[in-house]
Amino acid sequence: MDLEQVKNYYLKERERILSELKQFLSFKSISTNSSFKTECIQCAKWLSSHFEACGLESTLIETPTLPLVYSWYNCSPEAPTVVFYGHYDVQPPDPLEAWESDPFCAVEKNGRLYARGAQDNKGQLFYFVKAVEFLLKQKALNCNLKIIIEGEEESGGKGITSVLNDIKDKIKGDVLLVCDTGTPYAEAGAVTVGLRGIIALTVEITGPRKDLHSGVHGGVAPNPAQILCTLLSSLHNKDGSVAVTGFYEGIAEPTAEELKLLNTFPVTDNLYKELTGVLPLGGERDKDLLIRRGFRPTLEINGITSGYTGQGMKTIVPHNAEAKISCRTVVGQKKPEELLNLVCSQIEKNFNDMFPNKESGLHLRIKEKVTAGEALKVNPTSWHIQKASEILKEITGKETIFIWEGASIPIISELSKVSGALPLLVGFGLEEDNIHAPNESFSLEQFMKGFLFCSLFLSKAEK
Amino acid sequence: MDLEQVKNYYLKERERILSELKQFLSFKSISTNSSFKTECIQCAKWLSSHFEACGLESTLIETPTLPLVYSWYNCSPEAPTVVFYGHYDVQPPDPLEAWESDPFCAVEKNGRLYARGAQDNKGQLFYFVKAVEFLLKQKALNCNLKIIIEGEEESGGKGITSVLNDIKDKIKGDVLLVCDTGTPYAEAGAVTVGLRGIIALTVEITGPRKDLHSGVHGGVAPNPAQILCTLLSSLHNKDGSVAVTGFYEGIAEPTAEELKLLNTFPVTDNLYKELTGVLPLGGERDKDLLIRRGFRPTLEINGITSGYTGQGMKTIVPHNAEAKISCRTVVGQKKPEELLNLVCSQIEKNFNDMFPNKESGLHLRIKEKVTAGEALKVNPTSWHIQKASEILKEITGKETIFIWEGASIPIISELSKVSGALPLLVGFGLEEDNIHAPNESFSLEQFMKGFLFCSLFLSKAEK
Structure with missing residues (x-):
């Protein structure tokens, strides 16, 4: 034929x-x-x-x-x-x-x-x-x-x-x-x-029983929105890598053959900006764009919500704050379930480091956990x-x-x-x-x- | 009479x-x-x-x-x-x-x-x-x-x-x-x-032209939600104090007389928890609750929004992220307008430190600025x-x-x-x-x- x-x-x-x-x-x-x-x-x-x-x-x-x-x-x-x-x-x-x-x-x-x-x-x-x-x-x-x-x-x-x-x-x-x-x-x-594979979860911080007046309680009550920001920001290192212990374990570097083939269709920073409106400054910035996309796992915030988000000001200490997170996973990493546990444990550890007192009234809840494919x-x-x-x-x-x-x-x-x-x-x-x-x-x-x-x-x- | x-x-x-x-x-x-x-x-x-x-x-x-x-x-x-x-x-x-x-x-x-x-x-x-x-x-x-x-x-x-x-x-x-x-x-x-007086502002980070697929772009595109979290978390020190240069300048310590009178009606941590559901772990934790409320300025996040916040997962890199911030101010601090400028400048500086490249496609916008009383x-x-x-x-x-x-x-x-x-x-x-x-x-x-x-x-x- x-x-x-x-x-x-x-x-x-x-x-x-x-x-x-x-x-x-x-x-x-x-x-x-x-x-x-x-x-x-x-x-x-x-x-x-x-x-x-x-x-x-x-x-x-x-x-x-x-x-x-x-x-x-x-x-x-x-x-x-x-x-x-x-x-x-x-x-x-x-x-x-x-x-x-x-x-x-x-x-x-x-x-x-x-x-x-x-x-x-x-x-x-x-x-x-x-x-x-x-x-x-x-x-x-x-x-x-x-x-x-x-x-x-x-x-x-x-x-x-x-x-x-x-x-x-x-x-x-x-x-x-x-x-x-x-x-x-x-x-x-x-x-x-x-x-890449995928795992996902939702992190919720709850604090005061209800939204508090930020005049009466500002600077006194712990603020779930601030705590969530600090917690989320603790999940990446300054170089953009994921700060979850063991997250990168087992990942093999791309082989010489893979690298050769990968570079048959390179993407420049400018081409990427033309396409999306931004330079490729996310993730492990010291690594090449195509390596990051194809061979490296990520942890991304897909959404956040807390407190008042309408027009003008509403001066409250919000009673809770929530973020959706998903990770893209790669071959060589731990199994999706193990990886999900790893991420959850790190979030719990970082939270407990910030608020070791069990009586604080602050609660961390990780929900909507999903492992949707390897x-x-x-x-x-x-x-x-x-x-x-x-x-x-x-x-x-x-x-x-x-x-x-x-x-x-x-x-x-x-x-x-x-x-x-x-x-x-x-x-x-x-x-x-x-x-x-x-x-x-x-x-x-x-x-x-x-x-x-x-x-x-x-x-x-x-x- | x-x-x-x-x-x-x-x-x-x-x-x-x-x-x-x-x-x-x-x-x-x-x-x-x-x-x-x-x-x-x-x-x-x-x-x-x-x-x-x-x-x-x-x-x-x-x-x-x-x-x-x-x-x-x-x-x-x-x-x-x-x-x-x-x-x-x-x-x-x-x-x-x-x-x-x-x-x-x-x-x-x-x-x-x-x-x-x-x-x-x-x-x-x-x-x-x-x-x-x-x-x-x-x-x-x-x-x-x-x-x-x-x-x-x-x-x-x-x-x-x-x-x-x-x-x-x-x-x-x-x-x-x-x-x-x-x-x-x-x-x-x-x-x-x-x-206390009050100033307020809204911080917006915009990135990609639209929400991006977190599989194709995760770990490559800069994520406005993550950037906002890091930016917001940079506005407080570990001890809970506000990390804005010059923010505390000019504030006098409470006088001996004020301290004496303040303590005629003390509030214990447990009473506070009974009232609100949380221990008073916000703000400058090393200072007494009533001092913090009456004599110290604050910076609080009143609300945040970014990306997908409904049920389940939607795996995107959101195109923008927004937070509402207000500060309670105290006597001795700079004038409200100056203080507002100070906070805005610090946010801009921290953002520029993170993304010095003007061509990044990432934009910081501070809007809805208000000085609502001294x-x-x-x-x-x-x-x-x-x-x-x-x-x-x-x-x-x-x-x-x-x-x-x-x-x-x-x-x-x-x-x-x-x-x-x-x-x-x-x-x-x-x-x-x-x-x-x-x-x-x-x-x-x-x-x-x-x-x-x-x-x-x-x-x-x-x-």
Whole structure:
């Protein structure tokens, strides 16, 4: 199977393929709103039938919430097994009035397809489906396939999480292919080889029984807002590193190979400022931006509230103060639960150092504790990454970009562990696709590249 | 004039006096709500006529907003001149449904009079009026009187502030008597000999153009919430003192006399905790509670807001963070405007030390700056304080309590300066009077003490 061949097929079948995609996009499979449950189930059934029509076997796996679509193809026991993960649910289209066309009636315009889900994830999932169909027609599918498509990626992933261990045997494999990521610029292809994990918590300081008059009590009553500020500020060192004992333990430095690949797409301070409005002065300032994002954990304040925050002055000593904190974690660090304990213990210790008297009337409460997913890193020199990288270079004519992404996709790490398959995250999304926002769209050029990539990878999947 | 004589008169005239007070309380003189403007003016006219009926001369002084009632009595050029300040306006009665009786139809119950303004300030003002009436009847008023009653104390004092300099000559005097304070317990009388001043400001840190994804940008973008916490925490030293250079400059230590009087009503840590729920661990912890409240300035955070503060997590780097700060100031410190500049400069310096690069994209903005009144201290050994103290002791049979109050009554300091009169703050309010709240009331026993005090003080006002 060569690139020319695949491309010719795609261009010939383009109209049919896009018309089928438009059908898939017409389902209002909004998982977060239970009034769309029926539409979600109809969408899952449509997709399952579609897999069958393409020549795969397929079934629905029931969960306590929405069903999973499970499809498979047995090539031969010697061939590698590719596990594919995707999701058929979409974000709500709100605010509807901001859309230029109906979000559930896809429209082609200027080389783009506009619809909710056009990119995330129906569009990116569909080029994979069509590549499988093509290879089956050509008898060129050279791997076993196990496809698992969930319906709650946009709303917490309850269904898949609750049945993951039961379907362990159904998803054993070698490569976990996920087409739900993007590339920093259209001309080049990108492989995501790192994701950070995430833990979160809320810290509350309570003091006086009620807000106190700051004249009568100012300078006498301990002020929860001030205490919280001091407590939060004690969680970072002056150099921007996290001041939690043991936080960085176990983290390996990036390998020489990783560093080399990382620097194929450097980001300058000025480019960062252009993008965000600020210089990259957060976190461990002495380290390079891409190292910090991909290889270093963080502790960020996501929100604070205390006392009076309206217009003008209200002179009180507030009775409480609260902050939301989340940490992005990296491979090599302690397990998420241990890490969460570490952060909580440090906060408690710092608070107790400030107010050792148990009778102070001040209380520290740590609540809303969450460990929402583990970090993930894939060796960029492993065979499947190398192969993907070569294919991308062949398609685009440009060197492949390697991304150690700072964000988290919680299920991937778990899925990789349970299935035993090494993650391969390749996607063709672009910043301008407006995923999760009004007027979501997907470049049809990028859609085609996805089709080319999946076709070539699956036909050459032997190790 | 002796105590027995005054008391006998009061008991004989009690019903008439209270029925007149009830009339005064029936006016809905709510200054903050412009729809009550006519009621406010009617109340002022009624009060002015009432002063005339008592034997004083009286007029209304127009202001750009609500009129002042100005009444006077000339005793003799040799006699001291007492300037009296009070206010005829009241707080809104809301929430109305929480009242057990009509707030503008005063009701006597269990030795208390229930109505909006029963204590603050119509009740406390009215015992003074009735004492003057009594002394005039008895030809025992031994001082000149200049009475100024404003109608906007509860809503910012615009009227009096805008005409204060024009009426300078009308209010020249020796003693500025104000009956708008209270006593910590009913059995003893109290003289307030100190008030703190107040300045306020809002600090805002802005960073990224919008909230950023904390996965993609965490540990890279500077976080305004974290920066604000560090900045705020830099404004106090570890011992709780304010870390603003020059902040404490000029403050005199309390005199031996002040210390002696202060300790006539000590507050223990346990009593404080019982009252508020916390031990007094705020401010300069190495100093005594009453010293801190009465003689030391403070810097308090009144409120903070940044990022996401709802339920659960929203993993962002917030684009901005804001805090409200106010300082209580004391006598000897720099002028309010200078002090405000000092605090602002320190905040700017600390911020610039953290982020010296002008191109960082981070911005500090200090806004909503206010200097709302200067601190005030009266020498407790001055003749008028001594006299007031003796009279209170005579009435109550208990040692008089001296209060260096931490709160602020902005106009008093200005009024004292313009009139040249030394403040004398004596009031009979109690914590349980619920001023500014539903079911405001005034103990009729306390009302009588007010009558006794004013009668005795004004009859013995010669130096």
